[in-house]
Amino acid sequence: xxxxxxxxxxxxxxxxxxxxxxxxxxxxxxxxxxxxxxxxxxxxxxxxxxxxxxxxxxxxxxxxxxxxxxxxxxxxxxxxxxxxxxxxxxxxxxxxxxxx
Amino acid sequence: xxxxxxxxxxxxxxxxxxxxxxxxxxxxxxxxxxxxxxxxxxxxxxxxxxxxxxxxxxxxxxxxxxxxxxxxxxxxxxxxxxxxxxxxxxxxxxxxxxxxxxxxxxxxxxxxxxxxxxxxxxxxxxxxxxxxxxxxxxxxxxxxxxxxxxxxxxxxxxxxxxxxxxxxxxxxxxxxxxxxxxxxxxxxxxxxxxxxxxxxxxxxxxxxxxxxxxxxxxxxxxxxxxxxxxxxxxxxxxxxxxxxxxxxxxxxxxxxxxxxxxxxxxxxxxxxxxxxxxxxxxxxxxxxxxxxxxxxxxxxxxxxxxxxxxxxxxxxxxxxxxxxxxxxxxxxxxxxxxxxxxxxxxxxxxxxxxxxxxxxxxxxxxxxxxxxxxxxxxxxxxxxxxxxxxxxxxxxxxxxxxxxxxxxxxxxxxxxxxxxxxxxxxxxxxxxxxxxxxxxxxxxxxxxxxxxxxxxxxxxxxxxxxxxxxxxxxxxxxxxxxxxxxxxxxxxxxxxxxxxxxxxxxxxxxxxxxxxxxxxxxxxxxxxxxxxxxxxxxxxxxxxxxxxxxxxxxxxxxxxxxxxxxxxxxxxxxxxxxxxxxxxxxxxxxxxxxxxxxxxxxxxxxxxxxxxxxxxxxxxxxxxxxxxxxxxxxxxxxxxxxxxxxxxxxxxxxxxxxxxxxxxxxxxxxxxxxxxxxxxxxxxxxxxxxxxxxxxxxxxxxxxxxxxxxxx
Numbered sequence: 001x002x003x004x005x006x007x008x009x010x011x012x013x014x015x016x017x018x019x020x021x022x023x024x025x026x027x028x029x030x031x032x033x034x035x036x037x038x039x040x041x042x043x044x045x046x047x048x049x050x051x052x053x054x055x056x057x058x059x060x061x062x063x064x065x066x067x068x069x070x071x072x073x074x075x076x077x078x079x080x081x082x083x084x085x086x087x088x089x090x091x092x093x094x095x096x097x098x099x100x
Numbered sequence: 101x102x103x104x105x106x107x108x109x110x111x112x113x114x115x116x117x118x119x120x121x122x123x124x125x126x127x128x129x130x131x132x133x134x135x136x137x138x139x140x141x142x143x144x145x146x147x148x149x150x151x152x153x154x155x156x157x158x159x160x161x162x163x164x165x166x167x168x169x170x171x172x173x174x175x176x177x178x179x180x181x182x183x184x185x186x187x188x189x190x191x192x193x194x195x196x197x198x199x200x201x202x203x204x205x206x207x208x209x210x211x212x213x214x215x216x217x218x219x220x221x222x223x224x225x226x227x228x229x230x231x232x233x234x235x236x237x238x239x240x241x242x243x244x245x246x247x248x249x250x251x252x253x254x255x256x257x258x259x260x261x262x263x264x265x266x267x268x269x270x271x272x273x274x275x276x277x278x279x280x281x282x283x284x285x286x287x288x289x290x291x292x293x294x295x296x297x298x299x300x301x302x303x304x305x306x307x308x309x310x311x312x313x314x315x316x317x318x319x320x321x322x323x324x325x326x327x328x329x330x331x332x333x334x335x336x337x338x339x340x341x342x343x344x345x346x347x348x349x350x351x352x353x354x355x356x357x358x359x360x361x362x363x364x365x366x367x368x369x370x371x372x373x374x375x376x377x378x379x380x381x382x383x384x385x386x387x388x389x390x391x392x393x394x395x396x397x398x399x400x401x402x403x404x405x406x407x408x409x410x411x412x413x414x415x416x417x418x419x420x421x422x423x424x425x426x427x428x429x430x431x432x433x434x435x436x437x438x439x440x441x442x443x444x445x446x447x448x449x450x451x452x453x454x455x456x457x458x459x460x461x462x463x464x465x466x467x468x469x470x471x472x473x474x475x476x477x478x479x480x481x482x483x484x485x486x487x488x489x490x491x492x493x494x495x496x497x498x499x500x501x502x503x504x505x506x507x508x509x510x511x512x513x514x515x516x517x518x519x520x521x522x523x524x525x526x527x528x529x530x531x532x533x534x535x536x537x538x539x540x541x542x543x544x545x546x547x548x549x550x551x552x553x554x555x556x557x558x559x560x561x562x563x564x565x566x567x568x569x570x571x572x573x574x575x576x577x578x579x580x581x582x583x584x585x586x587x588x589x590x591x592x593x594x595x596x597x598x599x600x601x602x603x604x605x606x607x608x609x610x611x612x613x614x615x616x617x618x619x620x621x622x623x624x625x626x627x628x629x630x631x632x633x634x635x636x637x638x639x640x641x642x643x644x645x646x647x648x649x650x651x652x653x654x655x656x657x658x659x660x661x662x663x664x665x666x667x668x669x670x671x672x673x674x675x676x677x678x679x680x681x682x683x684x685x686x687x688x689x690x691x692x693x694x695x696x697x698x699x700x701x702x703x704x705x706x707x708x709x710x711x712x713x714x715x716x717x718x719x720x721x722x723x724x725x726x727x728x729x730x731x732x733x734x735x736x737x738x739x740x741x742x743x744x745x746x747x748x749x750x751x752x753x754x755x756x757x758x759x760x761x762x763x764x765x766x767x768x769x770x771x772x773x774x775x776x777x778x779x780x781x782x783x784x785x786x787x788x789x790x791x792x793x794x795x796x797x798x799x800x801x802x803x804x805x806x807x808x809x810x811x812x
Contacts, residue, residue, distance in 0.1 A: 023792050031788075092787050099785025 280331015380517025387427020
């Protein structure tokens, strides 16, 4: 059986990749994709612990996370469409109007 | 029917309220209707009450309308009371009052609508106040009426307020009365302190239960009450307002300043007889003031030329007689004289009003004469009332005045209170006063109605039948100011006419009254000891005479009566010799020329007004001047000083506020501003920068939790 540590390592790597995407990509859609990757990294960790303990709680939470992620993406994309309509761009670097 | 007692004063009050509210809109006819109806209804109610009261022998009927004030021990009800004493007053006040209302319709017809309504409103208000005074069951309710009649008297004396001397006559009456009222108020306070109540019945019961306990308090209370009576009833030394009060319309003089209000003092003394009876000193003071006033005022009356002034001094003198009787302990005799005097003096005043009306406002008897022909009704009624006042047998005044003189003599003979000689001296004064009364009244009759007419004749601008010119400018009035010229330049000789029925009928009724009302109180001596004195017996339960040690014999009483009648006849004959026939006026002129000092003294009313002007009035003015200066210097100085101090401290406080308080606030604001400028840079607008900071912070927190948490 594959040890839980492996799963956690995979999860950590995926989380780091997602976080890097969120922090570094200029494209708004890519930032949303990065968030999805981070969520799924967490999902892998949850499923891994669920398997280790032989309990289904973690897997149930994963389903909730997936549902919430779908909703979150819908809202995020709607925001991006609105931003695009306003400034003809989805470059997050240009979203710097809200400041002092 | 007795339960309708409250209607008696309330009806005239309602009339007054309606008239005051509608003064602008009411026609003469409407005003007369309201004025007469309210007083007439009041008269009918009181007659019905008196009929029931008389037949039921009710004694005392008290009606409590409401609890007036209750503060701790002070509990006073607004209560009305009918007993024999107030019944007598109630009868003649409403009766004479109604007649004078009727008379006023004719006398005041030349007034404008507004002042006509105002006149009747005041007259109705007066009736309300007078009836409250008469019916009051305690000193406080009586005092309300007392002040009310004073107010109406003031308003009506100053009725022609656009004339300065009328307005000041009103003020004089009010201010002089105030002095008396002050005494009355003190008496009320003292009575409350001593008795714990001001209710007449309760006080009388307390005195009856334990006379010794209250004997020492009776003198001060009675004397203070009498101070009030002196003011209201125009006795020495406060009589000076009454002659000036003649500035009011003549019916007012008849109603207020002859028949009703001025007798309120006598009524009040009779009401409080249980207190006066306890104190021989108080009785003596009352008798002396009354007796001296009677003669003093009568001598002034001798030399007056204004017909109303003669009657005014006569009123003061007759009020003196009433107090003389009260002072001799004969309260019933005093009230009897109040009662008869109301009829004949009202008749005289209304007669003089009729004369003044016919003369177009003239009041100086030197400009009259021979009016008998043109004014027959006025003449005959005037003569009847004059005979009554002079005390000629069968006329009302004879019975009441002889009753008084007889009682005073009896008090002297019985040595009342140990002051027998004083009472005998007062009796002599009273007899002298009777002589003077007969003289000055017949002087007035001869000067006014006999001889030849001495008024203006054939003056230009006369239109027949006019009452003193266009626009109803007929204004009755009087005063020394106008002796030089007739008030309206009209031909008085052709203007003369008898007054209308509304004026002559009250005269006729009052003249009949002047003859018949005396018979209700025929003295015992007159009827040879057959007791027919219904009046005295009627009043006996509420105003019993002070017990005398012994009574004068029938022979002495008849001598007294004969003496006073002889004295009155002598007065009449002297007046006839002086002012009637071919040689009229020559004898008095010669007498005046021979005794200039005496004549000037009397003609100038003993210079009492001048004395008061020089002392009381000038003193008050000086005090007022000094107070004003004190006010201007010290009080205003203090106020202005306070102002300067306030401005100074305000300036300092302003400086402190601007610098210290505002400075602190601004400093705080600046600190916040600096901090804000520094901190706002955090919000630099790069979204991913925020996310990076968040991520780094999260990592640091996890690291801290991992490493530091384990270490702890």
